[in-house]
Amino acid sequence: MSGYTVAILGATGAVGTRLIQQLEQSTIPVSKIKLLASYRSAGKKLQFKGQEVTVEEAKPESFEGVDLVLASAGGAVSKKLLPEAVKRGAVCVDNTSAFRMDEDVPLVVPEVNEAALYNHRGIIANPNCSTIQMMVALEPIRKAFGLKQIIVSTYQAASGAGQSALNELYAEAQDYLDGKDMKADIFPTKGDKEHYPLAFNLLPQIDVLEDNLYSHEEWKMIHETKKIMLGDMNSPEIKVTATCVRVPVPISHGESVYIEVADKSATTEKIQQLIREAPGAVLQDDPDHQVYPQPINAVGSRDTFVGRIRPDLENEGAFNMWVVSDNLLKGAAWNTVQIAERLVADDLVSVPAAE
Amino acid sequence: MSGYTVAILGATGAVGTRLIQQLEQSTIPVSKIKLLASYRSAGKKLQFKGQEVTVEEAKPESFEGVDLVLASAGGAVSKKLLPEAVKRGAVCVDNTSAFRMDEDVPLVVPEVNEAALYNHRGIIANPNCSTIQMMVALEPIRKAFGLKQIIVSTYQAASGAGQSALNELYAEAQDYLDGKDMKADIFPTKGDKEHYPLAFNLLPQIDVLEDNLYSHEEWKMIHETKKIMLGDMNSPEIKVTATCVRVPVPISHGESVYIEVADKSATTEKIQQLIREAPGAVLQDDPDHQVYPQPINAVGSRDTFVGRIRPDLENEGAFNMWVVSDNLLKGAAWNTVQIAERLVADDLVSVPAAE
Numbered sequence: 279m280s281g282y283t284v285a286i287l288g289a290t291g292a293v294g295t296r297l298i299q300q301l302e303q304s305t306i307p308v309s310k311i312k313l314l315a316s317y318r319s320a321g322k323k324l325q326f327k328g329q330e331v332t333v334e335e336a337k338p339e340s341f342e343g344v345d346l347v348l349a350s351a352g353g354a355v356s357k358k359l360l361p362e363a364v365k366r367g368a369v370c371v372d373n374t375s376a377f378r379m380d381e382d383v384p385l386v387v388p389e390v391n392e393a394a395l396y397n398h399r400g401i402i403a404n405p406n407c408s409t410i411q412m413m414v415a416l417e418p419i420r421k422a423f424g425l426k427q428i429i430v431s432t433y434q435a436a437s438g439a440g441q442s443a444l445n446e447l448y449a450e451a452q453d454y455l456d457g458k459d460m461k462a463d464i465f466p467t468k469g470d471k472e473h474y475p476l477a478f479n480l481l482p483q484i485d486v487l488e489d490n491l492y493s494h495e496e497w498k499m500i501h502e503t504k505k506i507m508l509g510d511m512n513s514p515e516i517k518v519t520a521t522c523v524r525v526p527v528p529i530s531h532g533e534s535v536y537i538e539v540a541d542k543s544a545t546t547e548k549i550q551q552l553i554r555e556a557p558g559a560v561l562q563d564d565p566d567h568q569v570y571p572q573p574i575n576a577v578g579s580r581d582t583f584v585g586r587i588r589p590d591l592e593n594e595g596a597f598n599m600w601v602v603s604d605n606l607l608k609g610a611a612w613n614t615v616q617i618a619e620r621l622v623a624d625d626l627v628s629v630p631a632a633e
Numbered sequence: 634m635s636g637y638t639v640a641i642l643g644a645t646g647a648v649g650t651r652l653i654q655q656l657e658q659s660t661i662p663v664s665k666i667k668l669l670a671s672y673r674s675a676g677k678k679l680q681f682k683g684q685e686v687t688v689e690e691a692k693p694e695s696f697e698g699v700d701l702v703l704a705s706a707g708g709a710v711s712k713k714l715l716p717e718a719v720k721r722g723a724v725c726v727d728n729t730s731a732f733r734m735d736e737d738v739p740l741v742v743p744e745v746n747e748a749a750l751y752n753h754r755g756i757i758a759n760p761n762c763s764t765i766q767m768m769v770a771l772e773p774i775r776k777a778f779g780l781k782q783i784i785v786s787t788y789q790a791a792s793g794a795g796q797s798a799l800n801e802l803y804a805e806a807q808d809y810l811d812g813k814d815m816k817a818d819i820f821p822t823k824g825d826k827e828h829y830p831l832a833f834n835l836l837p838q839i840d841v842l843e844d845n846l847y848s849h850e851e852w853k854m855i856h857e858t859k860k861i862m863l864g865d866m867n868s869p870e871i872k873v874t875a876t877c878v879r880v881p882v883p884i885s886h887g888e889s890v891y892i893e894v895a896d897k898s899a900t901t902e903k904i905q906q907l908i909r910e911a912p913g914a915v916l917q918d919d920p921d922h923q924v925y926p927q928p929i930n931a932v933g934s935r936d937t938f939v940g941r942i943r944p945d946l947e948n949e950g951a952f953n954m955w956v957v958s959d960n961l962l963k964g965a966a967w968n969t970v971q972i973a974e975r976l977v978a979d980d981l982v983s984v985p986a987a988e
Contacts, residue, residue: 427948431786431889433835433878452810455803472923479929480788480880480887482941482955487920491901491943500946517947521889521955523788525835526881532835534786534876534889546846565842568827574834586837588846591855592872593782600837600876 281309282627284618285344285368287336287359288351289313290322292441293373296611297348302327304615306346306622314340315351338362345627348614349373364400369627371402371617373610378403378502385505387413388616389558394509395620400629402617407609408432408495408522408531409502414582414608415601416537418556419549420507420516424540426595427517430499433525433532434484435573436476438605439464444528450477451526466524481524495522530573531609533601542595546587549597553584558608563587571602579604580612636664637982639973640699640723642691642714643706644668645677647796648728651966652703657682659970661701661977669695670706693717700982703969704728719755724982726757726972728965733758733857740860742768743971744913749864750975755984757972762964763787763850763877763886764857769937769963770956771892773911774904775862775871779895781950782872785854788880788887789839790928791831793960794819799883805832806881821879836879850877885928886964888956897950901942904952908939913963918942926957934959935967 284301288294294315301308311326314336322333334340336355341347341363349356350373357376364370377383384394385403390413395402405413412430419425436447443464450460460475466483474481485494492500499520505511525532553561562571563585571583582603590596603609621627639656643649649670656663666681669691677688689695691710696702696718704711705728715725715732732738739749740758745768750757760768767785774780791802798819805815815830821838829836840849847855854875860866880887908916917926918940926938937958945951958964976982 429784429891431876433788433880448810451806455807455810466923470923474923474927475929478882479927480882480957481927482887482889482925483923487923490946491920491941492946514947517945519891519945519947519951519953521786521891521941521953523887523889523955525788527833527835532837532878534837534878536784536874536876536891565846568821568825568829568838568842570837572829572834572836574830586846586876590872590874591845591847592869592874596874598874598876600878602835 281307282345282622283310283312283343284308284346284348285312285314285341287314287347287349287355289324289333290315290319291350292437292444293350293606293610296606297350297614298324298326300607300611300615301348304619306619312340312344341366341368344368346618347371348618350610350614360401364629367629369398369400369621369629371404371614373404373614375406375498377401378405379511385502386617387506387613388620389414389556390417390506392620395617395624395626398626404610404614404617405502405506406495406498407438407605408434408533409499409506410609410613411531411582411601411603412499412503412533412535413506414556414558415535415553415584415599417507418552418559419537419539422552423544425516425537426540427538428503429536430520431534432520432522433527434522435527435529435531435605436524437529438531439467447476447526447528450475454478476524477526479526482521484522484524493522496520527573529604529606530576530602531605532573535599535601536596538593538596544595546589546597549587558582559584561585571600573602576602576604578607580607582608636662637700637977638665638667638698639663639701639703640667640669640696642669642702642704642710644679644688645670645674646705647792647799648705648961648965651961652705652969653679653681655962655966655970656703659974661974667695667699696721696723699723701973702726703973705965705969715756719984722984724753724755724976724984726759726969728759728969730761730853732756733760734860734866740857741972742861742968743975744769744911745772745861747975750972750979750981753981759965759969759972760857760861761850761853762793762960763789763888764854764861765964765968766886766937766956766958767854767858767888767890768861769911769913770890770908770939770954772862773907773914774892774894777907778899780871780892781895782893783858784891785875786889787875787877788882789877790882790884790886790960791879792884793886794822802831802881802883805830809833831879832881834881837876839877839879848877851875882928884959884961885931885957886960887928890954890956891951893948893951899950901944901952904942913937914939916940926955928957931957931959935962937963
């Protein structure tokens with residue numbers, strides 16, 4: 279094949295524009311690009327590798343002749359359109375949560391479970407942003423020492439809720455600095471009843487709060503971690519709990535991660551060495567020179583930055599660390615394109631016949 | 634006694650101005666007020682209960698005739714001047730870290746260990762801001778169910794580093810919104826070599842990083858918790874570990890607190906009821922109506938707000954929660970004045986004779 283016809287669904291959003299960039303910089307040979315969005319964005323002109331491309335309204339027919347779909351237009355759109363794309367022979371990498379927990383849908387962080395791609399039936403799910411960066415940091419540790427427990431507190435950036443949410447943060451911040459009241463229409467989450475300002479504030483709610491008292495974002499971190507690392511969203515093998523908090527940062531999530539490993543021979547130095555050698559991870563851990571991951575330094579990078587690694591001084595085999603990554607790249611667009619790259623490299627860009 | 638002569642040391646700072654307010658609103662009968670600061674602030678006019686008071690330069694002689702000192706002028710100033718005040722018969726409540734770990738200095742959160750005041754020898758230490766609010770939230774749980782372990786991740790406000798740091802956050806935020814470079818001279822901590830912007834960023838360093846890889850702020854949370862709850866800064870009875878992160882919020886710290894209790898009969902409902910009844914604590918925990926603590930709602934209140942209480946779904950007897958309080962009030966000025974109120978009520982405003 280001389281190249282693939284690739285469609286980007288949701289091409290005009292915060293993740294969509296980065297999907298275009300990441301695809302431009304990828305190793306995937308693209309013979310034709312289709313940029314799809316809602317009817318409101320249809321007609322808009324965007325660039326792909328220096329060529330102007332007109333955004334088209336996404337419909338089932340849009341996927342005729344498409345080999346590969348990179349989707350980030352919201353769960354409802356994916357639910358409706360991706361089965362149509364698969365029916366027409368396209369393989370879809372979906373950045374929404376629509377199919378993540380379906381048993382026959384691989385949920386993939388290439389550094390962790392690339393092999394799961396071989397079982398795809400047309401749709402591959404990209405995990406939640408906060409889960410992905412934690413996986414990149416913890417998988418080398420899990421492989422070397424085993425993981426018994428993960429307790430994570432997140433510091434999540436505004437852009438995780440989309441471009442309009444990011445704009446709301448900036449508008450609120452300017453109003454606050456001008457001594458005006460802040461207007462909140464989006465945060466904590468568009469789909470809920472109450473809205474609160476994020477600028478100069480903290481919101482301990484990401485996505486809706488569920489009956490078990492966890493937010494859906496926290497639920498995702500728990501169950502996606504188990505599915506990615508253990509192949510079973512309910513595996514008891516690693517205990518996981520999460521507290522997810524939105525912070526007034528535009529791009530790049532921070533995570534305070536506490537782990538307990540199985541093999542007590544683990545040391546800070548050994549974990550640092552594992553991170554140094556791990557694909558997709560960069561060690562930024564030099565306390566003497568005040569070197570540690572910061573969101574403003576992670577923006578625009580595909581890597582996950584890990585630092586402040588240190589042992590719990592009273593609990594043998596337990597460690598604290600601080601993990602930062604660009605939530606729009608490794609947390610979304612880059613991981614999606616990276617999955618597509620692996621599909622191409624492993625010759626998996628075809629929908630297997632139904633059994 | 635018809636009233637006390639009270640001196641506020643460091644009267645012009647972010648905490649100092651709040652010490653004046655909290656003292657004005659307290660039950661302490663004040664017959665005379667002295668406002669002390671560095672020579673740079675001497676001559677400045679401030680108000681106390683509607684009367685103009687001229688700020689004086691703090692010197693050993695300033696404490697002649699003073700009954701009670703409320704100090705928040707930095708550790709070095711407290712180290713130098715408070716022994717001079719005690720020598721002259723004044724009882725000192727110190728908001729700095731100068732004496733917190735001295736064996737004969739009580740470290741007091743009145744809701745937890747008021748009785749320790751009876752052992753004072755002239756100086757009582759006010760704990761670190763991030764420790765205090767966690768104590769208010771956890772002491773009722775410890776009393777009812779016992780605590781085995783605390784794992785805390787903090788989201789600490791800029792004002793914890795003082796008024797000039799708060800001004801730096803605002804200036805950086807405006808520069809960022811104007812598309813200009815941000816200038817950093819204070820954060821992560823004035824006393825260290827490198828400085829990084831806090832606006833729209835996260836800094837996983839509060840105070841200096843020490844040889845054991847923990848920041849001094851993290852060290853304080855660990856050892857102050859043990860001293861306040863257990864009377865011994867090195868007690869192994871409760872395991873404590875902490876990750877402290879500065880966030881771009883002006884006032885009020887957030888804390889994601891994970892606890893393991895000893896008595897497995899603990900439930901979310903029982904813990905909620907304990908918080909409801911606890912002195913100094915307010916339960917804000919109604920997921921159905923998106924009610925949880927937020928920094929912007931805590932500013933100006935003496936209370937500690939607790940919400941998002943929920944069980945670890947895989948670890949019996951473990952719970953997550955979210956705790957917010959005004960770091961300048963309960964975290965500093967109010968706890969200091971509250972200690973002074975108890976000293977007055979318990980007739981402890983006198984320096985015991987040396988043995």
